[in-house]
Amino acid sequence: MKKEDQLQQLLKLKQRETPGEAYFDAFVDEFHRYQRTSVLQTRKSWIARWRRALSELAEDFFATPSFAMQSGFAATAVVVLTTVLVFWGELNPGTSNQGSMAMTPSSESYVYGPKSLEDAAGSPAELNMAHLTSFDRDFENSSYVTGESTLAYDSVLAF
Amino acid sequence: MILCWRFKHFLIICLLVAIFLNNGNAQGVFDSISKEVNKIFEAASPSVVKVRALSGTRPRAGTGFFIDNSGTLLTSYAIILDSNKAWVEYQDKKFTAKVLGKDPRSGVALLKIDAQKTPFLTMGDSDQLKMASGLVSVAYPYNLPLAPAFGFVTGFDVRYLNRFFATTHIRANVAISPGQIGGPLLNTKGEVVGLMVLAVQKGKECYALPMTSVKRIISDFEAGGEARHGWVGVGVVEGPVLESGERPVVVSNLFRGTPAAESGLQPGDIVKKIGKKPIQIPSDILDAAFFSEVGKPVEVQIVRKGKKLVFDLPIVERPEESAAVNSLIAPGRDTLIAPFVSPEPKKSQVKPVQAPATQSY
Amino acid sequence: MADHASSASEPEEPKDGELVDSVLAGNVNDYDGLVRRYADRLYSVIYNMTSNHEDTNDLLMEVFDKAFRNLPKYKRNASFYTWIYRVAVNHTLNFLQKRKKHRNNMSLNELSFDERFEQDLKDNRVIGGDKSAELSELQKKLNESLQKLSDEHRAVVVLYDIDGMSHADIAETMNCSEGTVRSRLHYAHKHLQKLLNTYIG
Numbered sequence: 221m222k223k224e225d226q227l228q229q230l231l232k233l234k235q236r237e238t239p240g241e242a243y244f245d246a247f248v249d250e251f252h253r254y255q256r257t258s259v260l261q262t263r264k265s266w267i268a269r270w271r272r273a274l275s276e277l278a279e280d281f282f283a284t285p286s287f288a289m290q291s292g293f294a295a296t297a298v299v300v301l302t303t304v305l306v307f308w309g310e311l312n313p314g315t316s317n318q319g320s321m322a323m324t325p326s327s328e329s330y331v332y333g334p335k336s337l338e339d340a341a342g343s344p345a346e347l348n349m350a351h352l353t354s355f356d357r358d359f360e361n362s363s364y365v366t367g368e369s370t371l372a373y374d375s376v377l378a379f
Numbered sequence: 380m381i382l383c384w385r386f387k388h389f390l391i392i393c394l395l396v397a398i399f400l401n402n403g404n405a406q407g408v409f410d411s412i413s414k415e416v417n418k419i420f421e422a423a424s425p426s427v428v429k430v431r432a433l434s435g436t437r438p439r440a441g442t443g444f445f446i447d448n449s450g451t452l453l454t455s456y457a458i459i460l461d462s463n464k465a466w467v468e469y470q471d472k473k474f475t476a477k478v479l480g481k482d483p484r485s486g487v488a489l490l491k492i493d494a495q496k497t498p499f500l501t502m503g504d505s506d507q508l509k510m511a512s513g514l515v516s517v518a519y520p521y522n523l524p525l526a527p528a529f530g531f532v533t534g535f536d537v538r539y540l541n542r543f544f545a546t547t548h549i550r551a552n553v554a555i556s557p558g559q560i561g562g563p564l565l566n567t568k569g570e571v572v573g574l575m576v577l578a579v580q581k582g583k584e585c586y587a588l589p590m591t592s593v594k595r596i597i598s599d600f601e602a603g604g605e606a607r608h609g610w611v612g613v614g615v616v617e618g619p620v621l622e623s624g625e626r627p628v629v630v631s632n633l634f635r636g637t638p639a640a641e642s643g644l645q646p647g648d649i650v651k652k653i654g655k656k657p658i659q660i661p662s663d664i665l666d667a668a669f670f671s672e673v674g675k676p677v678e679v680q681i682v683r684k685g686k687k688l689v690f691d692l693p694i695v696e697r698p699e700e701s702a703a704v705n706s707l708i709a710p711g712r713d714t715l716i717a718p719f720v721s722p723e724p725k726k727s728q729v730k731p732v733q734a735p736a737t738q739s740y
Numbered sequence: 741m742a743d744h745a746s747s748a749s750e751p752e753e754p755k756d757g758e759l760v761d762s763v764l765a766g767n768v769n770d771y772d773g774l775v776r777r778y779a780d781r782l783y784s785v786i787y788n789m790t791s792n793h794e795d796t797n798d799l800l801m802e803v804f805d806k807a808f809r810n811l812p813k814y815k816r817n818a819s820f821y822t823w824i825y826r827v828a829v830n831h832t833l834n835f836l837q838k839r840k841k842h843r844n845n846m847s848l849n850e851l852s853f854d855e856r857f858e859q860d861l862k863d864n865r866v867i868g869g870d871k872s873a874e875l876s877e878l879q880k881k882l883n884e885s886l887q888k889l890s891d892e893h894r895a896v897v898v899l900y901d902i903d904g905m906s907h908a909d910i911a912e913t914m915n916c917s918e919g920t921v922r923s924r925l926h927y928a929h930k931h932l933q934k935l936l937n938t939y940i941g
Contacts, residue, residue, distance in 0.1 A: 242581075246581050353468065353471065354473075355429060355431075355466075355468040355471075355473050356429075356522040358431075358466075358473065359431045359438040359440060359466070361437060361438070362431060362437065362438040362439065362440035362522070363437045363438070363439055363440065363557075364440045364441070364520075364521050364522075364556070364557030364558035365439050365440060365441040365455065365457045365458050365557060365558065365560045365561070366457075366557045366560060366577075366578040366582070367455060367457045367486070367560040367575075367576050367577035367578055367586075368577065368578065376543075376614055377543055377614065377615050377616065377661050377664065377665070378610060378612070378613060378614045378615065378634065378664075378668075379610055379611060379613055379615070379653060379664040379665070379667055379668035379671075
């Protein structure tokens with residue numbers, strides 16, 4: 221067999237390295253959940269991203285003096301300006317289209333998935349935000365651990 | 380006779396009362412279960428905390444619980460992964476937690492926060508658990524408040540699908556949601572008997588590491604900060620079922636560079652005993668290995684051609700990752716190339732693996 | 741390859757384009773059909789690019805979410821199949837870029853030894869006998885070698901060799917010429933052969 225063919229045959233087998241049917245059966249539900257949570261976080265994460273960017277910039281700023289000398293002022297000005305804009309949007313939700321909850325998929329934020337009891341009970345935002353502690357907000361967009369695929373399994377039995 | 384009749388009457392009334400009472404009890408079974416679960420939940424709640432860690436691009440969220448009054452807590456390795464720092468929410472405050480130890484093989488992570496007089500859970504004896512023993516979990520699903528779940532022990536497994544755990548795990552039909560990993564599994568007395576490490580069946584069931592095994596890992600953490608898993612380097616497979624109904628555990632290969640390689644053990648030997656532990660099913664060897672102590676010798680009893688033989692082997696540290704374990708048997712060039720050219724005929728399923736390559740070690 | 745998904749599926753199943761139209765008309769639940777149709781193939785593509793199941797799970801969610809949000813921008817002159825692949829590949833390439841910055845020692849899920857993979861190896865007679873250890877060693881080596889390729893080269897190998905996409909579709913997915921695809925493939929194959937020299941030849 222030619223080397224190239226062998227390689228291609230080997231690679232072809234990697235196609236099957238997927239987690240199996242059960243995973244994909246659950247995937248659609250999981251995806252709905254993901255989308256619903258992301259609706260809540262779209263806006264907040266925006267602010268979080270800025271905060272993070274700010275802190276990273278601050279780190280860079282202090283770490284590299286030359287950067288601070290050359291572009292520090294300009295960068296700071298841009299960041300301050302944008303931060304002001306972001307928080308201004310926060311205070312005036314009417315002026316920002318991101319804050320509104322539209323039902324069309326074309327909009328930036330939307331509600332998606334089958335109507336559930338949760339939706340019927342009130343807006344999911346109210347329901348979910350009410351109990352969020354400041355701790356949860358600090359770690360927004362967390363992935364909630366299920367323990368799958370992180371354990372160091374053996375595929376052979378040995379002692 | 381009158382007395383006798385009265386006595387009968389009395390008995391009948393007693394019976395009726397008994398039935399009535401019993402009925403009352405039957406109606407109250409759910410009440411008393413919920414009362415019990417509630418009691419356990421209320422008692423455990425203060426000791427259970429949210430745990431977060433940053434690894435990769437997103438924060439990872441799960442549960443943990445205190446095991447002493449000075450802020451030491453247990454959680455799952457799956458939350459911590461490669462980070463050295465975690466955060467814990469305790470009494471509505473955010474604490475930075477130090478990672479005292481973490482072990483991917485068992486899934487245990489031990490953290491500590493700087494707090495005094497923390498409430499904590501007492502450890503129960505997980506060896507006392509039986510099939511259908513009642514269990515209560517107390518943990519944080521998603522970003523929701525603390526929640527209890529009730530179920531039973533549904534099994535003791537060493538294997539999930541085609542992968543082997545490091546040791547026997549408790550399977551429980553305790554419903555579990557993402558985020559509840561790292562939470563405690565409590566017995567009916569409210570003592571912690573397991574650490575929840577894995578959700579299966581879409582969260583209908585969970586796997587928990589028994590506290591006996593958790594304790595063994597904790598003692599390693601306390602000794603040196605790292606969990607040390609021992610082995611002697613013998614690969615085994617399940618042999619064919621014998622007439623007696625037994626399934627012997629057969630040596631399949633000896634890992635390169637391990638004490639077993641030079642020991643005189645041979646592929647095909649039937650493993651009977653490791654230390655004091657009789658080996659009846661393949662999973663027995665995992666428990667024997669899990670509780671073995673690195674640096675100490677172990678006696679391995681085998682049967683070869685009907686003859687009983689005993690080997691004394693020193694226990695050495697098992698390579699950290701199973702991939703490393705696997706690489707130790709990779710025989711390299713000659714054995715892999717040959718099959719590419721002309722595939723070997725498939726060996727029968729029952730025959731133990733006796734690849735010529737592994738014998739040459 | 742334009743009608744790839746529709747030809748592979750049952751005759752009565754709606755075509756990708758019909759589902760897209762339906763979603764855009766407001767039947768958002770029809771998007772589930774598209775998710776089901778592409779989830780496992782995209783999983784394989786993303787996984788083989790990242791070599792990490794956890795990341796793949798996250799990325800797959802993000803890809804379907806992104807595609808959903810951008811569905812109105814999808815133009816009918818391209819097939820939905822290449823379009824969603826493009827979303828997936830670009831998103832994964834971006835992620836890999838970021839991962840390199842933030843995480844020097846990433847964890848590969850090389851431990852996830854797949855039963856079916858093993859069976860396939862045996863069925864295909866790539867290796868005979870019960871040599872699961874050798875198989876996982878080989879699998880490990882293969883993953884390692886793939887990770888040694890540049891992100892773009894790996895993407896092309898994943899799409900062509902693993903997923904079975906045509907040169908033309910890859911060119912469309914990756915927004916480059918067919919010539920570029922061929923030369924990337926050629927280079928990547930040579931490189932992989934060198935890395936896996938002990939195992940093939």
